[in-house]
Amino acid sequence: MYRVIGTAKSRALRVLWMLEELGQPYEHIPANPRSDGVAQFNPAGKVPVLIDDGTPITDSTAILTYLADRHGDLTHPAGTLDRARQDSLTQFLLDEFDAALWLAARHSFILPEEMRLGAIKNTLRWEFETSQRTLIHRMSDGPFLMGDRMTVPDLILAHCLDWALTARFPVVEHKLTDYLDRIRQRPAYQRAMAL
Known part of the structure; x- marks a missing residue:
């Protein structure tokens, strides 16, 4: 299951929304930027952070692209x-x-x-x-x-x-x-x- 770190009043909303569109289960941790729960995964202290299989992915656009490519939805195939x-x-x-x-x-x-x-x-x-x-x-x-x-x-x-x-x-x-x-x-x- 994915974990999404960041409040829904931030760019983390983009990730939460995409996971809802994809129908993927996730755990939401509504941490504020630069809080301890964020800094341990992103030294810049920025949200969102997506944790997949223990690996943190930062930057909302990188996360959206990763999820779209991984699930083959909400995107067009690479190279087209x-x-x-x-x-x-x-x-x-x-x-x-x-x-x-x-x-x-x-x-x-x-x-x-x-x-x-x-x-x-x-x-x-x-x-x-x-x-x-x-x-x-x-x-x-x-x-x-x-x-x-x-x-x-x-x-x-x-x-x-x-x-x-x-x-x-x-x-x-x-x-x-x-x-x-x-x-x-x-x-x-x-x-x-x-x-």
Whole structure:
């Protein structure tokens, strides 16, 4: 059985949600970043951490990719053009959505107060809105980013959109708000959010 370390209010939600989508059993240990329960598996103190057969795997995207490949679901096969498109979307979301939200969080409550730059958040919001306009041109007409099949970047995008709304980063594209509304109806998403 997998063990997932990290609170559901962190990127650990992505892993918990994926395990729910895959129907895989897991134990959830809702530890905070940099706590003793995390640091013993990840010296950086970051969550999530997935423990599989005694081996810790860190970084939510690495964990999602590992689980998708291992279970042959929520992904396209390695070495295919669809996988290249999937990986490209994943990288885009990490660079343009996740990075902006993480930098805003760092300058809101993570960094020591004397190191925070409050004005940077205005620039990050602008970049986030610009990235939304770019993304909608890359989205399929299907229910998911790549069409009729949910893949790894869907979990990242939905998590980032939820995070954005919590952080008061406007989701300005209707295609994205409609997308998030559909995703939030998924039973696996709802089970993970209930944690």
